[in-house]
Amino acid sequence: MADSSSSLLPLCEKISHKSYVLRTVDLTILGLLFSLLSYRILHMSQYDNAWLVAFLCESIFLFIWLIIICVKWSPAEDKPYPNRLAERVHDHDLPLVDMFVPTADPVREPPIIVVNTVLSLLALDYPPNKLACYVSDDGCSPLTFFSLREASKFAKIWVPFCKKYNVRVRAPFRYFLNPLDLTDDSVFIKDWEMTKREYEKLCRKVEDATGDSHWLEDANDDFEAFSNAKPNDHSTIVKVVWENKAGVGDEKEVPHLVYVSREKRPNCLHHYKTGAMNYLLRVSGLMTNAPYMLNVDCDMYANEADVVRQAMCVFLQDSKQSNHHCAFVQFPQEFYNAYTIELSFLQSYIGRGIAGIQGPIYCGSGCFHTRRVMYGLSTDDLEDNGSLSLVATREFLAEESLVRKYGSSKELVKSVVHALQRKSNPQSNLTNFIEAAQEVGHCHYENQTSWGNLGWLYGSVGDDTNTSIGIHMRGWTSSFVSPNPPAFLGSMPSVGLETIVQQRRWATGVAEILFNKQSPFIGFRRKIKFRQRLAYFFVLVSLRSIPELIYSVLPAYCLLHNSTLFPKGPCLGITVTLVGMYCQYSLWQFMRLGFSLQSWYVSQSLWRIVATSSWLFSIQDIILKLLGISKIGFVIAKKTMPDTKQVYDESKPSQGEDDVPKSDFGKFEFDSSSLFIPGTFIILVNLAALAEFLVRLLWSSGRHGRDGSGFIEACGCVMVVLLFFPFLKGLFEHGKYGIPLSTISKAAFLTVLFVVLSLGE
Numbered sequence: 001m002a003d004s005s006s007s008l009l010p011l012c013e014k015i016s017h018k019s020y021v022l023r024t025v026d027l028t029i030l031g032l033l034f035s036l037l038s039y040r041i042l043h044m045s046q047y048d049n050a051w052l053v054a055f056l057c058e059s060i061f062l063f064i065w066l067i068i069i070c071v072k073w074s075p076a077e078d079k080p081y082p083n084r085l086a087e088r089v090h091d092h093d094l095p096l097v098d099m100f101v102p103t104a105d106p107v108r109e110p111p112i113i114v115v116n117t118v119l120s121l122l123a124l125d126y127p128p129n130k131l132a133c134y135v136s137d138d139g140c141s142p143l144t145f146f147s148l149r150e151a152s153k154f155a156k157i158w159v160p161f162c163k164k165y166n167v168r169v170r171a172p173f174r175y176f177l178n179p180l181d182l183t184d185d186s187v188f189i190k191d192w193e194m195t196k197r198e199y200e201k202l203c204r205k206v207e208d209a210t211g212d213s214h215w216l217e218d219a220n221d222d223f224e225a226f227s228n229a230k231p232n233d234h235s236t237i238v239k240v241v242w243e244n245k246a247g248v249g250d251e252k253e254v255p256h257l258v259y260v261s262r263e264k265r266p267n268c269l270h271h272y273k274t275g276a277m278n279y280l281l282r283v284s285g286l287m288t289n290a291p292y293m294l295n296v297d298c299d300m301y302a303n304e305a306d307v308v309r310q311a312m313c314v315f316l317q318d319s320k321q322s323n324h325h326c327a328f329v330q331f332p333q334e335f336y337n338a339y340t341i342e343l344s345f346l347q348s349y350i351g352r353g354i355a356g357i358q359g360p361i362y363c364g365s366g367c368f369h370t371r372r373v374m375y376g377l378s379t380d381d382l383e384d385n386g387s388l389s390l391v392a393t394r395e396f397l398a399e400e401s402l403v404r405k406y407g408s409s410k411e412l413v414k415s416v417v418h419a420l421q422r423k424s425n426p427q428s429n430l431t432n433f434i435e436a437a438q439e440v441g442h443c444h445y446e447n448q449t450s451w452g453n454l455g456w457l458y459g460s461v462g463d464d465t466n467t468s469i470g471i472h473m474r475g476w477t478s479s480f481v482s483p484n485p486p487a488f489l490g491s492m493p494s495v496g497l498e499t500i501v502q503q504r505r506w507a508t509g510v511a512e513i514l515f516n517k518q519s520p521f522i523g524f525r526r527k528i529k530f531r532q533r534l535a536y537f538f539v540l541v542s543l544r545s546i547p548e549l550i551y552s553v554l555p556a557y558c559l560l561h562n563s564t565l566f567p568k569g570p571c572l573g574i575t576v577t578l579v580g581m582y583c584q585y586s587l588w589q590f591m592r593l594g595f596s597l598q599s600w601y602v603s604q605s606l607w608r609i610v611a612t613s614s615w616l617f618s619i620q621d622i623i624l625k626l627l628g629i630s631k632i633g634f635v636i637a638k639k640t641m642p643d644t645k646q647v648y649d650e651s652k653p654s655q656g657e658d659d660v661p662k663s664d665f666g667k668f669e670f671d672s673s674s675l676f677i678p679g680t681f682i683i684l685v686n687l688a689a690l691a692e693f694l695v696r697l698l699w700s701s702g703r704h705g706r707d708g709s710g711f712i713e714a715c716g717c718v719m720v721v722l723l724f725f726p727f728l729k730g731l732f733e734h735g736k737y738g739i740p741l742s743t744i745s746k747a748a749f750l751t752v753l754f755v756v757l758s759l760g761e
């Protein structure tokens with residue numbers, strides 16, 4: 001395939017982002033934390049319980065910081081060179097890639113968003129006869145199917161248009177946000193206008209069909225399968241929406257598009273997205289059996305046309321090395337619409353850090369997997385040349401073991417054998433496999449097989465982290481490619497309730513891993529590197545909510561109770577330097593990524609809120625699950641199309657301030673769920689303490705009052721109020737931006753209790 005002459009430049013290189021300055025600052029902060037704790041130990045006998053509690057909380061913060069330092073010590077990323085790939089590998093020798101798009105709810109995930117994702121994939125700059133796109137619909141919605149069918153018609157205009165004019169962003173909604181440049185040549189203008197008209201027609205059709213369900217009644221046979229189907233009760237539906245029969249790789253061709261909806265029955269576990277991914281793995285195995293698979297969420301469009309080539313650079317370079325160990329290539333998750341700055345931040349510091357150890361964590365979208373690895377191989381199963389070892393051949397390819405692992409479908413087993421042995425499937429019509437695809441979509445198909453222990457791993461609503469750690473435990477590495485502009489862009493739910501709910505699912509999902517076979521706290525003989533294991537300690541994130549919650553009411557407690565919280569005299573310098581340094585450091589890192597002071601503040605605030613609501617409640621979720629009282633569900637995040645008025649500038653890096661609607665944070669959405677009680681409680685307690693402090697100050701009118709707490713503890717309260725500002729605002733707002741009275745009353749009751757107990761003795 002690729003020319004192996006060693007004089008050639010590599011297709012991809014590892015770039016180190018090691019920085020001695022960052023390491024020094026990290027270590028200084030660690031040193032300050034140590035000094036603070038030492039000071040606390042030395043003066044433990046002088047102060048009361050608040051001192052001890054602060055000590056305990058800070059010990060946890062120190063532990064977290066220590067892990068963060070270990071994890072981001074040697075950041076790195078891979079830089080692919082698609083041009084070199086184009087020079088060296090002929091299109092016709094490029095490997096096949098299957099692309100998976102899961103969707104689950106036509107209301108929370110409007111079909112036009114799914115359609116845009118699919119179109120962006122169909123139009124990727126990669127030989128069309130090497131691509132196939134599979135959409136899994138857990139909502140079993142005729143509307144989604146209808147939209148995809150219409151989209152496949154539009155694709156015949158869109159794909160050639162993109163390729164002819166080398167369009168960079170191939171999601172039409174995004175492309176048409178930019179106005180036409182009238183200096184362009186007239187043929188282009190004509191094509192542009194025609195394509196835009198067709199796209200608008202498509203949008204209208206989808207919109208009309210959304211509003212009115214009567215069209216379904218006189219729709220043709222194609223829709224028969226959907227009659228009487230309920231999202232949670234229906235048989236498997238497999239529809240080849242478009243088959244690229246000619247398949248020679250011509251620019252005008254549109255890749256295969258297949259719609260599937262696996263069988264669902266009320267009492268049958270379906271494992272949410274994880275189950276959908278495993279079904280996609282099986283169906284695609286039957287139909288196209290590509291050695292590589294791209295997985296994007298239904299709202300994550302490809303923002304860069306050559307993204308597949310970028311990933312192939314990594315895989316093909318890896319396959320030239322003596323040990324082929326790269327299991328997946330992860331592109332960072334970037335978003336076009338919301339407060340995800342902290343995520344960009346985490347990805348560029350912590351994410352790159354992990355990438356420099358064994359490889360990034362698979363984060364559920366924007367990721368290319370190798371099929372063989374997903375079929376359960378570990379690095380030990382391969383010879384140096386990449387073929388199966390003798391032991392693995394015996395273990396994996398024996399007939400009864402194949403059936404036990406992958407299920408009873410003969411066709412599937414055959415395709416698995418081909419995949420494991422890296423043989424390509426002979427070209428054949430997709431429609432020949434419909435029956436087999438229906439069989440492997442049966443809701444009992446996975447019973448008594450290893451699905452869920454191979455493929456995407458079951459046992460957590462955080463399917464991504466769960467599957468990721470499983471792969472790293474088997475010795476594989478992964479690769480982090482972070483191009484600018486980002487390769488994929490998705491949507492994040494609006495700030496407030498939706499974010500809190502989503503973060504709760506994430507925290508619960510990763511906490512579930514603690515009780516799985518993949519827990520980072522067990523299996524010490526597994527092939528995961530030590531620091532990589534440490535990185536996975538973030539599955540404990542829920543527990544962090546406890547010290548965060550305590551710490552945010554501690555200053556208030558100290559003010560009310562007249563206890564000392566922070567060191568006195570010159571040693572107060574330790575705390576002040578620590579806080580000042582941390583703020584400056586994180587702010588500077590934010591600004592380096594192109595974000596503003598305001599966005600830094602918002603992100604600090606949002607994460608304190610998430611910690612004391614989402615993470616806190618995820619502990620409850622886990623406990624209820626362990627007690628068998630309730631199950632953990634997957635609440636689908638609500639997706640919205642970005643506002644068309646928001647104009648994007650292609651030339652600017654996309655993670656900057658421009659993509660973030662600034663007004664959002666002022667519009668923090670609340671509802672009456674108990675998720676908002678802790679935040680309301682925190683704000684009320686701190687306000688009460690500050691009020692008491694002011695009264696006391698006026699009372700003693702300048703004379704020195706007590707010597708326990710004082711000005712510095714009050715500063716602590718002010719900081720907490722600033723961090724929980726959306727709640728302060730929410731106290732006075734109405735409608736969805738206001739905190740409901742019921743929540744305020746509950747929190748006020750708790751506050752009164754807290755104040756009375758604190759003032760107590």
Ligand SMILES: O=c1ccn([C@@H]2O[C@H](COP(=O)(O)OP(=O)(O)O[C@H]3O[C@H](CO)[C@@H](O)[C@H](O)[C@H]3O)[C@@H](O)[C@H]2O)c(=O)[nH]1
Nearest residue numbers: 102103104138272273276297298364365461462463636637
């Ligand atoms: O029963 C389900 C539920 C969800 N999905 C799909 O899963 C994807 C992710 O769901 P979303 O509601 O957008 O969740 P996010 O929190 O945005 O997703 C992140 O977090 C999830 C784990 O909690 C991961 O699975 C995702 O890949 C990751 O992007 C979407 O395409 C859904 O259509 C299904 O296919 N079936």
Ligand SMILES: [Mn+2]
Nearest residue numbers: 297299491637
């Ligand atoms: Mn999402």
